[in-house]
Amino acid sequence: MKITIRPNRVVEGFEGESIMEVLVRNQIPVQNICSGKGSCGKCKVWFHSGMPEPTQSDLKHLTSQEIDAGFRLSCRVKAEEGMEIEPVVVEIYDRKEAAFRDMIQINLDHGVQKVKVQIPKPSLEDERGDWNRLQDELLKILDVETVNIKMFALEKLPSILRAGDFVVTTTLWDNQVLDVEVGDTTLTLYGVAVDIGTTSVAVSLVDLNSAQLIKVLSHENEQTAYGADVISRISYASESGEKRLRLKHAVKQTINNLINQLIEESGIPAHSIYKMTVVSNTTMNHLFLGLDTANLAVAPYVSVLNNFIELSASELGIEINPEGRILTFPNIGSFVGGDTVGAVIGAPEVLEDGNHLLIDLGTNCELFLKTSQGMMACSTAAGPAFEGARITHGMRAKPGAIEAVTITEDGVEIKVIGRQKASGICGSGLVEGIEQMKLAGIINKKGKIIDPEKEGSSLSPRLRDRIRSGGKSGREFVLSYGGKEGSDVFLNQEDIGELQLAKGAVCAGIKTLVGMVGISIQDLDSIVLAGTFASYLKARSILEIGLVPNINPEKVKTAGNAAHVGAMRALLNRTVFKDAVELATKVKHIELGGNKVFTSNLMKSMYLERTN
Template structure:
């Protein structure tokens, strides 16, 4: 069957859902619920042959939207001649804003080097093989004991060394020859640090000889079209071996697309990229490698491998030198992955002796506690609320998202990313909105929206008028819309945030209990990740997301995981040290922990958490 989406001709299989058709044609569509029809985010406008709405569409879409042909792509069956319009799920807005890296650092221990060599010319009196001649010179000039070379390079060695009368430049990774090029011209040697996030992927290219950053870029992870969080992607992967292949290809395509972008901008050849360091959470690690994730989501949450891995560029399917070294951060255990280890390595505060707590807040929140040589780590399923998923008008931090909310005697004011009319609210805006609503008296400590008619409730008329009855309880209007679709927070939205912040707070309290510590004992609490860097830190304390601590001890570290990957790229010795450190971290499994369960229930209140 033939359909058109945004005027692009596409083919659909009979009985296929429109969502699947769009995904098959590599179109990015919000898919938070993995096609169940429950999130209401995959809105499309069907301009021709719109079907009758289904029950879930009546629940998720307004009457105006339904009348205008808006439907949910995951519920619509594609049919011959159907025409569809849909918008982008987002833009690269904040993705690059936190990718700051030092312009100059040390590249002296990057493990990649080059040397110019005049190989002895063969003769009847000297019948050594080409490789023996090259090996002899490498041992003589570089003090290498047993140089090695891969078969693909060995297959081209003979003509290459003779092209400039046995004068060559050799690129080495420790004892291994990565490339041999004719002549004595300097070979540009670059490396790339890659952070595979669940939502976004970031790459940064560095000159491995000077440590200078050349270019960086970020983009939405292509896997998002198969699910917004790790659980939905695990479910998608488990459905069939083909799905696992799709997920792997999606992340590889995203990385290679970014590499093409930065290499073109910096006028760098892809074959001049001789090293890559990759960091990501356990699920992203497995999906990038094409590993089975079936048992990650099942107790006792066992991964296929947590070990440090080193692949070739060809094995990793990356658009870099075929013999390049691709080094992948090891996971710690369970859902505590290489991104946590990268953040430990990348957060400067954790390099200072003392007691430190690291939080990487997201759908799956990783926590790391350090007390001198004692180290613990755990993960807690906070849910997708921090990224806007599962919230009625939730969205990622992109243009149109409410990111700041202020309620005072003058009324309510919002700040929208990119300016203009609000179309939803992102995670940082959600936290601030709920903190302001609690402070203003719109919410009680249990997180319930108050009854404005209650004589004991003292609210201004402007704020009271924003509380109204919704389909499932009261809701609070954050922004009035010219289309009638006001941006609101419902009672269920607030509950979602309570579950998320309760899980994080309970995880912190459980780790501290195990270590025999209190918040007062900590020298710092470091919040890592893009999301955390846009938080109002005081708000995190006010709503009990983080137990009470002196505000000056709260720090943000930006994309610490990516910074850790950069350090590993430029300093192999330091990377070897952090790999060793991974084995000394005690993993704490919170699933089934009575202590965690007790603290979780106690951490649901929208009030400061005093412990």
């Protein structure tokens, strides 16, 4: 039978299928929280033709206006010839989720297979063991020569089979049964993509049946209590095995807390999450796996492993299905990890013909350069300023954070995430704020806030009034006054110094890497900025403060959190993960530590000015 899906698709529906099953089979996003049981009220669609009578579930979960207008819960409606429906697009307000939604469009081939099996009941004539009878059915259905089963699934198989009257759903990976569930649970299959940053960890929950992104959450990496950057974490972990385990536990805890929050908010059971992909820098990768990091920080900077690794969730203590597969991205070198590989996979335009530079901005900033001579990558320690850390009023990009700043002689105009009172400043606000302060003459190219009495004659009184002597952190410039109920948000001399260190390290890294292949910045066809806050940076700002050497601003592009997008794409498609593994072996790793050209470039890159 034909079902029309507005705006412009006609799909096949089969006898006995629900509208939700038709949508899921055709990879059309529909919210499915209760596995089609009619209890969550999330799967509504709008009927334009063939509208059925409302069911009890419709009456319970939809308003009378919605019912009159033609909305119905898609899991409660059997498909019928000639039905015409319009899926209800789930609105996503989070700025990260909105950016991710379009970027993960990809063919579904994640490798996790849910198969519903009805197996013959045992009898005196058929005394095959429970697993034997399930195995025989699976061999027929899958048309393969072998199927194995994990002990975890085998142990519970007898009770699961009998609880579901011998109707069971098996979840398979590489022809191996990971788990068995009572009845038909084929509609509930989820995965998580994890981006472990030095400062923040982000986890996205994805429906593996429809490739729909359900939600992304992020939180400060709990390891930050033991050091702000990778070097301090390595030195802490190297002090004793117990301390290394403490760091492993801290990041595991951060990930589990985020997963539990996602589960709670979406109503999705943890055991239905069967796959997880992880991108991170090499140090975070090692600490997540509990590996020794001591040799990462001393020449010749050797990791325990650069390959990808596949483990079960129970081996790592991750709270998804215990047999859920965890795949970590391969590392390129000691300080260029799977997050760089993920960023390239998430922004594949950098692999096109021509010369392309990808900059993954974070506490540990990675640079990837692709030219006709091949691919190379290096990393430079930018510090946590871009993520709002070590900045007096720094905060992550969440409601209340200043994300954009405009300074004119009339004063300061700020844009705050969530349109509320400013409570701090995030990375994009910091970069633009300092660019605007420089252009307005509030700071000089050395980053020094001018003395309003001596050098402030060219400033309007409104701007002069915002410069205060401050405390031991030097002068400060007020971006937002808190009034009676809040505190002022300002940038002081130390904050500006932190940004100079971060941007100087990035700029010096770019000059050194590009110089190594004998091309100039002008020879680049594109500079792609990746990183959580990169999408919110303006090309004008980063060129003006010399974060990136001078180039035609039209060549500067942004790719959002490309590493996390790469993790999501690999979650949804096995070939993408295979490509990532292959890519990692082809990229030449460049070590900047001890490189004299880099040291000299670093000295010249601290000024807040355009640079060549």
